[in-house]
Amino acid sequence: MPPICPVCNGLVPLVFDCPRCGRPVGDLGRASDALGPYAPYEPGHEESRTGGSMEDMACVHAVRCESCGTGSEVTVVLHP
Numbered sequence: 308m309p310p311i312c313p314v315c316n317g318l319v320p321l322v323f324d325c326p327r328c329g330r331p332v333g334d335l336g337r338a339s340d341a342l343g344p345y346a347p348y349e350p351g352h353e354e355s356r357t358g359g360s361m362e363d364m365a366c367v368h369a370v371r372c373e374s375c376g377t378g379s380e381v382t383v384v385l386h387p
């Protein structure tokens with residue numbers, strides 16, 4: 308049985324502060340599912356997509372600050 312993401316399963320809330328204004332950001336769900344009107348604009352995160360193996364042990368969530376609109380990604384490490 309593969310490890311499950313506790314955030315996706317509602318076991319724990321995703322807590323992350325906006326890097327710009329410090330307010331808590333809203334969880335948009337898994338980044339792979341949330342790629343809609345928002346295109347990631349931080350090239351530093353691209354490496355996590357090409358790695359492959361990390362995706363089995365982590366769940367990347369897309370988040371967006373409701374206050375200033377800053378979009379980001381939060382990696383939730385899974386514990387098997």
Ligand SMILES: [Zn+2]
Pocket residue numbers: 312313314315316337366367368383
């Ligand atoms: Zn998740």
Ligand SMILES: [Zn+2]
Pocket residue numbers: 325326327328329330372373374375376377
């Ligand atoms: Zn913000």
